[in-house]
Amino acid sequence: MDMLQMKNISKSFPGTKALDSVDFYLKEREILSLLGENGAGKTTLMKVLYGMLHPDTGEIYYKGEQVHLKSPLDAINKGICMVHQHFMLVPAFTVMDNIIVGNEPKSGLFVDEKKAREEVKALINRFNFNINPDTRVEKLSVGEQQRVEILKALYRKADVIILDEPTAVLTPHEVDSLFVILRKLKEEGKSIVIITHKLRETMAIADRINVLRDGKMIETDIDPKKATIHSLSEMMVGRQVALGIKRPAKNIGDVAFKVEHLKVIEDGVAKIKGIDFSIRKGEILGIAGIEGNGQTQLLESLTGLNNPESMKLTLKGKEIKGSADVFLRSGIGHIPEDRLTMGLATEMTIKDNLILGYHKSPSLQRNGILSKKKIRDYSNRCKEDFNIKTPTIDVKAKSLSGGNQQKIVIARTFSHDPEVIIAAHPTRGVDVGAMEYIHSKLLDLRDEGKAVLLISADLDEVRSLSDRILVLYEGRIVSESMPGELSEVQLGLLMTGNRIDEEVEDEIREID
Amino acid sequence: MKSGKLINNKFLKSGSGSFTTSVVAFLLAIVVGGILIELAGFSSIATYGAIFRGSLGSSRGLVLSLSQATPLLLTGLSFAIAFRVRIINTGAEGQVYIGAMAAALVGAYVNFLPGITHVAVAVLVGMIAGGLVGLFIGFLKIKFGASEVIVGIMLNEILILITAWLSTGPLMTPGSATAQTNPILETARLGRLVPRSQLTWALVLAVIIAVYLEWMIRKTTLGYEIQVIGSNLKAAKTAGINVPKIYLLTIFISGAIAGLGGAALSLGIHYRFIEGISTGFGFAGIPVAALAMYSPAGVVVSSFLFGALRAGAMTLNRTTSIPIEFVSVVQALVVVFVAAPMLIASIKKNLMRPFRGIKNKRESLKGGDA
Numbered sequence: 074m075d076m077l078q079m080k081n082i083s084k085s086f087p088g089t090k091a092l093d094s095v096d097f098y099l100k101e102r103e104i105l106s107l108l109g110e111n112g113a114g115k116t117t118l119m120k121v122l123y124g125m126l127h128p129d130t131g132e133i134y135y136k137g138e139q140v141h142l143k144s145p146l147d148a149i150n151k152g153i154c155m156v157h158q159h160f161m162l163v164p165a166f167t168v169m170d171n172i173i174v175g176n177e178p179k180s181g182l183f184v185d186e187k188k189a190r191e192e193v194k195a196l197i198n199r200f201n202f203n204i205n206p207d208t209r210v211e212k213l214s215v216g217e218q219q220r221v222e223i224l225k226a227l228y229r230k231a232d233v234i235i236l237d238e239p240t241a242v243l244t245p246h247e248v249d250s251l252f253v254i255l256r257k258l259k260e261e262g263k264s265i266v267i268i269t270h271k272l273r274e275t276m277a278i279a280d281r282i283n284v285l286r287d288g289k290m291i292e293t294d295i296d297p298k299k300a301t302i303h304s305l306s307e308m309m310v311g312r313q314v315a316l317g318i319k320r321p322a323k324n325i326g327d328v329a330f331k332v333e334h335l336k337v338i339e340d341g342v343a344k345i346k347g348i349d350f351s352i353r354k355g356e357i358l359g360i361a362g363i364e365g366n367g368q369t370q371l372l373e374s375l376t377g378l379n380n381p382e383s384m385k386l387t388l389k390g391k392e393i394k395g396s397a398d399v400f401l402r403s404g405i406g407h408i409p410e411d412r413l414t415m416g417l418a419t420e421m422t423i424k425d426n427l428i429l430g431y432h433k434s435p436s437l438q439r440n441g442i443l444s445k446k447k448i449r450d451y452s453n454r455c456k457e458d459f460n461i462k463t464p465t466i467d468v469k470a471k472s473l474s475g476g477n478q479q480k481i482v483i484a485r486t487f488s489h490d491p492e493v494i495i496a497a498h499p500t501r502g503v504d505v506g507a508m509e510y511i512h513s514k515l516l517d518l519r520d521e522g523k524a525v526l527l528i529s530a531d532l533d534e535v536r537s538l539s540d541r542i543l544v545l546y547e548g549r550i551v552s553e554s555m556p557g558e559l560s561e562v563q564l565g566l567l568m569t570g571n572r573i574d575e576e577v578e579d580e581i582r583e584i585d
Numbered sequence: 586m587k588s589g590k591l592i593n594n595k596f597l598k599s600g601s602g603s604f605t606t607s608v609v610a611f612l613l614a615i616v617v618g619g620i621l622i623e624l625a626g627f628s629s630i631a632t633y634g635a636i637f638r639g640s641l642g643s644s645r646g647l648v649l650s651l652s653q654a655t656p657l658l659l660t661g662l663s664f665a666i667a668f669r670v671r672i673i674n675t676g677a678e679g680q681v682y683i684g685a686m687a688a689a690l691v692g693a694y695v696n697f698l699p700g701i702t703h704v705a706v707a708v709l710v711g712m713i714a715g716g717l718v719g720l721f722i723g724f725l726k727i728k729f730g731a732s733e734v735i736v737g738i739m740l741n742e743i744l745i746l747i748t749a750w751l752s753t754g755p756l757m758t759p760g761s762a763t764a765q766t767n768p769i770l771e772t773a774r775l776g777r778l779v780p781r782s783q784l785t786w787a788l789v790l791a792v793i794i795a796v797y798l799e800w801m802i803r804k805t806t807l808g809y810e811i812q813v814i815g816s817n818l819k820a821a822k823t824a825g826i827n828v829p830k831i832y833l834l835t836i837f838i839s840g841a842i843a844g845l846g847g848a849a850l851s852l853g854i855h856y857r858f859i860e861g862i863s864t865g866f867g868f869a870g871i872p873v874a875a876l877a878m879y880s881p882a883g884v885v886v887s888s889f890l891f892g893a894l895r896a897g898a899m900t901l902n903r904t905t906s907i908p909i910e911f912v913s914v915v916q917a918l919v920v921v922f923v924a925a926p927m928l929i930a931s932i933k934k935n936l937m938r939p940f941r942g943i944k945n946k947r948e949s950l951k952g953g954d955a
């Protein structure tokens with residue numbers, strides 16, 4: 074029997090029809106993946122199910138009965154919980170407090186701490202969550218915070234758990250542990266909806282796949298065993314897409330960008346232990362590595378955001394030194410690691426964000442007074458050229474989807490004619506359409522003769538775009554290779570600190 | 586479950602929130618205040634009637650409202666501009682005192698400046714004095730990560746005591762019975778806009794400054810950088826914005842405007858420095874700024890509302906037996922309805938900063954507390 078059904082759900086926002094007569098169902102004991110590009114309406118559909126949004130039309134049936142969910146509280150009481158894209162935890166509270174807040178077991182007037190504690194501990198043990206309930210949430214990694222959110226749902230006795238893009242914020246390793254947890258939850262009889270636009274992950278975890286596009290449900294009964302990455306992405310985008318585009322560099326030129334003796338020490342710990350490399354004009358240099366092996370420090374050093382122990386950095390023969398401002402003005406474009414915390418002021422308008430960092434350039438201001446007209450023209454040009462999907466450039470950046478927010482960052486960097494681009498996770502958390510677009514833009518720029526440094530947690534991305542690949546492990550470059558020279562498995566070994574000698578290679582062949 | 590998030594997003598991050606929020610909060614304060622007045626056994630109609638007559642109901646009341654609004658406008662602007670980069674200038678009161686003293690000294694002892702230049706220099710010196718105090722607070726914040734909230738409050742005490750000591754000791758008018766400095770020269774007096782009132786050119790100056798600040802924030806690169814810092818500190822740093830420089834500049838401007846507030850008191854009203862010259866104007870600027878959602882143009886309006894309430898309170902005191910404290914209650918309610926949520930969140934954040942763990946220390950160096 075279906076656990077729940079949503080029939081004919083429509084929901085409009087001013088200017089957009091987010092959901093258009095959508096039908097949806099969920100079975101008991103299944104993991105359903107809700108696929109769709111950014112802006113397809115995935116979050117909206119699930120917020121309707123969670124009582125956070127009220128549909129314009131349509132009905133919801135839960136365990137055979139029609140329900141009217143007025144608020145998330147209604148949904149929670151019925152056993153439907155949602156883990157949002159941006160967590161809703163109180164950082165200063167402990168894990169325990171965050172879990173029981175709003176749902177404290179009472180003995181008389183007082184919170185029955187002991188009982189709460191035991192329940193939470195039992196849950197943590199049952200699912201091997203490996204979290205200390207007395208740590209404050211601000212001390213936890215993103216992956217751990219997510220587990221706290223899931224715990225919260227379990228503590229509220231959820232039967233249906235909705236996860237909105239849970240993997241967007243996780244490292245590959247954390248994704249694996251999340252999936253282990255989800256499978257275990259399924260075994261225990263829970264039904265799970267996981268929203269994502271990552272196809273590989275969907276195929277790995279889902280029992281059934283749904284595809285939403287432009288507010289319409291395209292398909293509800295896709296069997297992941299029969300689907301392919303290509304068929305799914307075409308369903309999502311609604312047209313043919315080129316994935317993993319490979320366009321070998323044609324005209325690699327002289328060295329444009331050179332980094333020598335880079336050493337970074339942080340809190341007394343050597344994070345980068347002396348590395349040297351250079352990038353040529355018209356070349357994409359990929360850096361593969363598991364996060365936490367010095368990527369952040371490397372990025373900071375190359376963009377003027379930290380003070381390395383030692384570093385000599387030359388751009389087209391000229392040494393560059395100083396603050397982030399100097400780096401930017403010398404022509405080092407930066408696509409920051411995390412667009413939300415570093416790349417955007419989301420409370421400001423799209424227009425304001427498109428000039429961030431370049432607001433002092435003579436083309437946008439004169440004598441310290443911003444030129445309204447020039448900024449407007451420039452922003453509209455960015456919107457057109459980079460296909461930023463928004464009715465106007467005067468709305469706050471936070472109203473855009475992740476992919477379109479990332480296009481703001483890309484647009485402003487690319488529009489200012491950089492010599493070098495330091496691109497960190499340029500497609501993290503964006504959908505297939507935007508990813509294809511950003512990749513082709515990066516390749517275009519390279520073909521114009523720019524030097525590109527690509528750091529990405531996505532090994533596929535590094536392998537398909539780079540003209541040369543370095544592996545970063547514990548602050549050192551442990552390997553340099555040409556694309557295709559090393560297999561995914563071999564790179565993976567290097568990234569985890571292993572060597573690839575003959576013996577291991579034989580083993581790999583056997584495993585393969 | 587959502588409280589932390591909501592406060593952060595809705596209030597902290599927006600430089601100038603919605604206009605309606607402010608209007609609703611003000612009306613709500615009036616209504617709840619009215620209910621309290623009734624509960625205490627007085628007539629709310631009579632109370633508000635008296636307040637209205639004393640503030641907006643006559644030309645005398647209007648002038649009184651405007652003159653009451655002037656110092657609030659200045660300290661309100663002072664708080665607002667600093668808050669746009671999320672600096673909480675609790676040191677405004679001390680800046681008012683030092684500004685008043687510095688201006689009074691120039692007014693009394695500098696006797697070679699002709700005509701209008703005298704008052705201009707006196708005003709300027711008052712502003713610089715306030716600005717330097719601001720700069721000092723900013724310096725401690727940047728250099729040592731000190732909380733400006735605590736430093737500001739401590740400096741208030743110190744400056745109030747030092748100026749009090751000066752006016753009772755070395756600079757006291759000989760033979761005077763009260764703690765005050767020598768009177769300023771005629772040339773150093775701020776002219777009155779309306780004869781026999783306390784309404785001076787300080788109001789005009791203050792409005793000009795408000796208009797300038799609003800323009801600056803909206804239209805200039807400096808204002809843009811201020812907005813970015815206020816909205817996402819880490820993004821500002823990543824974009825190469827020189828955050829310490831903007832911090833110092835902003836807190837200097839903030840202090841200078843509070844200093845002007847002090848100069849307006851000594852050059853425009855008392856014609857000398859007297860002990861206790863400011864009756865908490867520095868702090869009174871906080872709800873004024875909050876009600877205006879930290880928009881300089883909005884502060885012009887909100888300071889007028891608060892000024893009118895104060896003017897009305899004076900009439901209330903003279904013409905009825907209704908306790909004047911009700912006006913304070915209404916003001917406090919405004920604070921509760923608009924200012925409190927965002928201020929508390931912001932102050933909490935500010936105070937937590939030095940006590941966070943090592944992990945966050947690194948973050949805050951990089952500006953991770955945005």
Ligand SMILES: Nc1ncnc2c1ncn2[C@@H]1O[C@H](COP(=O)(O)OP(=O)(O)O)[C@@H](O)[C@H]1O
Binds near residue numbers: 087115116
């Ligand atoms: N609160 C809102 N106000 C206005 N428009 C919204 C709101 N929430 C979502 N939308 C719009 O509805 C559409 C679907 O959004 P969403 O459900 O968030 O997509 P997804 O989660 O699939 O990326 C988008 O065009 C988005 O801009």
Ligand SMILES: [Mg+2]
Binds near residue numbers: 112115158237
């Ligand atoms: Mg979404």
